[in-house]
Amino acid sequence: MNIARLKGRKTLLMNDFQYLTVRPDSEQRIWVDIQMMEGTPGTLEPDTLSELKHYLTSIQQQSVAGLVLRFATHKETDSTSTVKTADYSVFQNIEYNLSLIQQTQEIADLLQSSPIYSVFIIDRQCPVGGMALALATDYCISSFSLVAESCFPENALGLHPFQSVIRQTIKRVGAFDALMTITASQTGVSLPADILFDKGFIDEAVPANKLYETTLITLHKKPGKKKALRIKPPFANKLRRTYTSSQLSRQLVKRLHIAEAHHPAPYALLELWKQYGSKANTTSQIAFAESLAKLAGTKYAGNLQRIAQLKYQLSRRPDEPQRLKHLHIIGSGETTCKIASYCLLQGIHVSLQDKRPDALEQAISVISNKIVTLTGKDTEKLGELLSHVTPDLKGEHIKTADMILLIGATHLADQQEKFAELEEYSRPDAILATHSSIIPLEKIAAAMLNPERLLGIHFCYPACSTPLVEVSHTDKTDKQLLDRACNIIKHLNKIPLLLNNLPALLADRILVQYILQGIHLHQQGVPHNILDAAARDTGMPLGPLELGDIMGLDYCLRVAETMEKSFNIDVPFQLVTMVQTGKLGKKSGSGFYRYRNNNRLKSARLEWNGSIEALQSKLTAQITEEAAVCLEDGLLEDPGLIDAGIVLGTGFAPWTGGPLRYHRGY
Structure with a gap:
């Protein structure tokens, strides 16, 4: 695309940018992808923020019907910059931290004061500091699959969020809820997108395949800005902040088992809030920058950053995505219901096979309850999701499924019989997988005509919230099939770990x-x-x-x-x-x-x-x-x-x- 004219005004062309991809549409709306350095989490460069600020400033007086922002990796953009992987050691530099803190605050202020209606799509883990930009827009939409750790990625690195993030969250939900949620997520406490929605951190949570449609509806209706919660006068008082900070510290120890020796970041954040409250001035910004630099140099942060780098190594997505459209699950137990619920929230059609009608009826009921737990009591949304799950008494959906997962068959003979049947009636390119971690794949494959089609896919417990999926194989498993399965798992926002086939896996x-x-x-x-x-x-x-x-x-x-x-x-x-x-x-x-x-x-x-x-x-x-x-x-x-x-x-x-x-x- 090289057209970038908006109602009589000339704007910068898409290829004039190094770190942004700008796509105006026919309705005078602008879609902007903000490039982040690749990683889990990614990071934002000062140059990226500078270019974004310059662009947002340049369009303030133009006739723009709506502005949509999202973060994207280099390969998803038309960026002219070099591909870069996040380097977390930069956070040990106080000047670097101060630059990011000040720039994110300036952009957040610009978005909040802008006459242009803005929407932020969170369809992936935010980069460090990125949540400040998302929360500053008029409407923030997230995928169901994202959790608090994804929205506050600083936690994964042993750091605390930037001051601009703290200011935005306190404006939305108040100091106590903001700080409690952020500090809790620093230890991996899983807070799903719907909980963040209920608390007011984000404006809407939807299945991943509904993000674009929901964005268009939002741009059309333009829901009013949520009124920022007024910070109660007591929190402007340092004595009151000191008392509340002590309360929160006790909660960290008592309820969340967070010891300061193991998790210094949440305690450092509470100390900063106690000292400066929500004030954004040079003194407080420098204090935040110094705190981040101090934390980044600790052994605690180094260990967390090592895990983050390994996680990125495992979860890095291929250039050509492999998406799952139809998952067929044989079984109707608790594990089946959890996996089915998770996949439905990713926009995947799920068919459930069991010979017992009452078991299938019970499974649909359990799935319904789990979705309500994960998304809230929105009957319209629940009905839409449940329309994509199909009970199957006779296995009629085997022939159309992209992946077939056998769950619950605990005996070798049952697994052998079922996979011999599956390879006969399934599509030739369908992935055939057992969820069992204890029955040797080689013994199951011995009864198959095409043993290269078999692999193990084991969602770690509990299936909805644990990120890891173990993938096991035999010496005969087709390599391309194995790669495709791992890529599908990545696009489920899970992390595949390829293992040799030993009992119980890892x-x-x-x-x-x-x-x-x-x-x-x-x-x-x-x-x-x-x-x-x-x-x-x-x-x-x-x-x-x-x-x-x-x-x-x-x-x-x-x-x-x-x-x-x-x-x-x-x-x-x-x-x-x-x-x-x-x-x-x-x-x-x-x-x-x-x-x-x-x-x-x-x-x-x-x-x-x-x-x-x-x-x-x-x-x-x-x-x-x-x-x-x-x-x-x-x-x-x-x-x-x-x-x-x-x-x-x-x-x-x-x-x-x-x-x-x-x-x-x-």
């Missing part, structure tokens, strides 16, 4: 060993509440016993028995006894804890006089030792990818840099 192997160690310690007299609290204080999202209850103790036993045959591990007798007596965890109402209506009941808080540090050391050592064994066994050859896989697939504390780095004294 995430289940680590988590079940962690759970087994917890049960062994419980057998030795450590109370469940003490054990789980000690584990959470090391940075794990859940303690081993509560995790076992949620995953299902029968599933844990199946994985443990598979590992026992291959790795000679010791299965605790307590686990066997509990499963035999029907104590399966949350789904049966009783496990290590008791449950009613899917909620855990309060249990007696037992005392214990042993060493918490020794307890934590044993739990952590179990994970680090198993990670080393995975490396020795050849599950992966790269120790960095084992670290990344365990952090992304199990929730192991990212500030450690991963269990192998932690074992070396991070």
